[in-house]
Amino acid sequence: MNRLTRGRIRIRTILALVALAAVVGAAVSGCGGRQAAKVIKIGLIAPMTGDVKTFGESTKNGFMLALEEAGMKVAGFDIVPVLGDDRNDPTESVNVATKLATQDGVKAIIGSVSSKCSIPVSEVCQANKVVQITPTSTNPRVTVDQGARKTYVFRACFIDPFQGTVAAKFALQTLGARTAAVLFDQANDYTIGLANYFRDAFTAGGGEIVAWEAYSKDDVDFSAQLTKVARLNPDILYLPDYYTKVNIIAQQARAKRITSTFLGGDGWDSSELDFETMEGGYFTNHYSAEDSRPEVQAWVAKYRAKYGSTPDALATLAYDATKLLLAAIEAAGSDDPAAIRDALQAIEFDAVSGRVFFDADGNPIKAAVVMQISGGDQKYVETVSP
Ligand code: PHE
Secondary structure, eight states: OOHHHHHHHHHHHHHHHHHHHHHHHHHHHHHSSSOOOOEEEEEEEEOSSSTTHHHHHHHHHHHHHHHHHTTTEETTEEEEEEEEEOTTOHHHHHHHHHHIIIIIOOSEEEEOSSHHHHHHHHHHHHHHTOEEEESSOOOGGGTEETTEEOTTEEESSOOHHHHHHHHHHIIIIISOOOEEEEEEETTOHHHHHHHHHHHHHHHHTTOEEEEEEEEOTTOOOOHHHHHHHHHHOOSEEEEOSOHHHHHHHHHHHHHTTOOOEEEEOGGGOSTTSOHHHHTTOEEEESOOTTOOOHHHHHHHHHHHHHHSSOOOHHHHHHHHHHHHHHHHHHHHTSOOHHHHHHHHHHOOEEETTEEEOBOTTSOBOOOEEEEEEETTEEEEEEEEOO
């Protein structure tokens, strides 16, 4: 054996020992007590505080109930929820989403609630390859931007071209309305979108929009707009905003003796809606707790037992969105967001709010309900299928 050969053998021996040490080391650390659990972090973004905080409370309730029901486990992972409050502010929603995606390392986000927050959140999720399912944001631009699909972004609800059309047809056909006034927040994606879709469908169906009045987010005095509405006396006053603003506008409208029927969208769905002022009004929504389907009644009972109140559409859709995500992670058998995204796109899922499967834009095709404000509560009127 010459010196060169001896040298090679020595090197091989050293390499073998290093490899052996690595294997033994891994085995020892793996067996030392409980094996370290694999963890998947799932984010929630909702307005827990601010002008629409009942939306955040309901959304968090639905999200947590779905996770607890799964025993905080999915596909062999321990679920770690990471909660974020965007206060219904688009700038804050971007801060929260960026922190969840880049610092906390979440693989998926449920949220946000309002379209004006979910749209900027979707940009963060798409750029960072994090799956997003908004339970409730209905503006088309959440999942698609100028024809380009944001491939990591989905929603658990219908979209506003449908919701606005349902409201317009209900006004024309069921209420026999011919004229409508529309008041909308000119800087809120949800409000302006829904106002436009309502107007298009109402005029296409032979109705006339007699007043088209914009306002700003911080406005508290609507006398200019409402003086005009009072003079024109339309059959319908369409108010496609969230409950806080709708309460103020409706109170001022009644003070001006406007007798038009109030009509609105899912943004009315809150325990803090002014039921007295809104009495007799109608709004379109995602689900009714009066629905006799066994899945719905089981859900309502479960929610009441835990939280002591009837689940609104926000709680229901947050529960549905979270269950959808867990089903997709299970189907993917992985925490890789690209695999979860592919599983979601292919999924068919029986949610409380109806069967969910996604079209090419990440939108489920689902029915809407019309609800009436009556006797201090909301009552089911009818279901409209797409
Ligand atoms: N659809 C509303 C939006 O896009 C959010 C919302 C949904 C509010 C359901 C209340 C109930 O901004």
